[in-house]
Amino acid sequence: MSVHPRVVHMRRESITALPLYYSGHLHKKQTKDKTFKKFFTELRGSTLFFYKNDQEDTYIEKLDLNQVKSMEKSSTHLTLSLDTDEVKLKMDNDVTGEEWRGFILTVVNHEIPSQLKLLPGQMLKLQEFLNQERRKNCPQPRPPLPPRPPFLQLGEGSSSTDQELPECFYGVNRQEAVQMLQANPENGDIIIRPSTVGNDYALTLRQMTPSGPAIKNFKVTSTDSGLVIKLDTAVTVPSLHAVLEYFMEKTEHRLKPYVVSTYDTHLEPSSFDPKDTSVSSSSTKNVPKAQVAPLQRAKTEEEVQPPPLDQDRVYMIPDDATPENPTVKPATLNDELRHAVKQRRQAIYDAAEGEEQSRYERHISDRQTPSSSVQWINKTQ
Incomplete structure (x- = not known):
């Protein structure tokens, strides 16, 4: 294709x-x-x-x-x-x-x-x-830069190089930079590092090609007018940030600066099972028992009274209860259910006993009555 x-x-x-x-x-x-x-x-x-x-x-x-x-x-x-x-x-x-x-x-x-x-x-x-x-x-001379505002001015003991280092700058050599890019491609593709020559720098990048990933190294030279990227046609930029931006623009931002994240991005499920009973008893802490008996507190009159009876579980006094018949008392739901179950069980037993009795009587009558074949023999005789 x-x-x-x-x-x-x-x-x-x-x-x-x-x-x-x-x-x-x-x-x-x-x-x-x-x-x-x-x-x-x-x-x-x-x-x-x-x-x-x-x-x-x-x-x-x-x-x-x-x-x-x-x-x-x-x-x-x-x-x-x-x-x-x-x-x-x-x-x-x-x-x-x-x-x-x-x-x-x-x-x-x-x-x-x-x-x-x-x-x-x-x-x-x-x-x-x-x-x-x-x-x-023959590039045109750059216009002078405006004065730096007070809040951006460097303090004592600090240099402009320390203030302007990009986040992908690492103090490593070429071999170490190549190992970082090959071992962790997910962190990025561009590393800026110091060169072995004077105050120059170098840029190492990892780029995908039809034959696979390729490592390339570029030299960045420090001059009085800025930093010069050594390409087929030299490019002059003002800072290391501009060097990084130049390579990102030329690769259409397909390459990213190499940055090591200090935060975790993956959560592993816990391997501890709270239902696991194989944990040795030695790992559990022995909690000492209290040596002092608990303080006995006197109960008040409200606490001594029995709890109120649940109205949902109580039958009211039936209609046939009269002052002349004071023996009629309220019955609980459990007593009524127990009585009904007892009556139902008794009815089932009585029905079963009656059926067994009728079956026995039919069996006795069949044994006393001669069969039809015997009756036919008697008639022929």
Whole structure:
């Protein structure tokens, strides 16, 4: 399944972090090669990035045009001489070849060639490219900063470096930073650390690539004008916070600073079972018994009186109770139920006894009365 060109472009931009000026197919041949190899090539800044095809987002090789010492050109060929090698570039046709020559010559000579057979729109595009490169290589001086407010002024004995360290700054070396990123990827992807050279710094990050996670290290040099990030095109920023922000913006905030949380985020269920009786008795505390008898308190007259009778559980005096018959007394619900159950049980016993008696009588009568077969024999005789 092919990847959308916009997605490929965004991935390449996040990896190279350089503006794209021109792209197309080029054939490249170095001294060690016997034949030309075809690549999809992008001119980003002053560097040529060579990809296997237009669907790949990770470049295979790159060529910095600022390292070119001399150059020879023809209709469809360019020969670039470097310090240690010679690179030959071949274009597919004269139209694309003229545009490639225009961009490459402009980067190498820092000016637009006078003899170019390009359309006005192509020349305007080339002029915009040259102006952008000049502004990038010769940045405008920054305006002076406003005075620092009193509540932000540093106290005695403190330095600006201590006040401006980002939260992902750790005093570790390269190996330790790599181990931290690999062991705990959930904490973040970027670590800023001190460099082994003078007052410089270094940045170690963990980035996902098509072949898996990759660790990259970048050098940050301290200068009088600020901190310089050593990339293909150097970038100057005012502080370490700006260094962190630069890398986060170039990766579209897919990378996060490495921060170790001091709070727990996972709760394990308790392994103690209150119903477990296997706990040894030695672990329980022996509570000593009281040696003094409790104080006996005299009961008051209200406490001596019996509790009031529950009115819901008492029958009222029946209607047949009269002053002439004082023996009729209230009966509780339990007594009435007990009497009713006794009468019901007696009725069941009487019914069962009567049925048993009738069954016995029928059995006796059957034994005394001769059967039908005997009666028939007697009649035949």
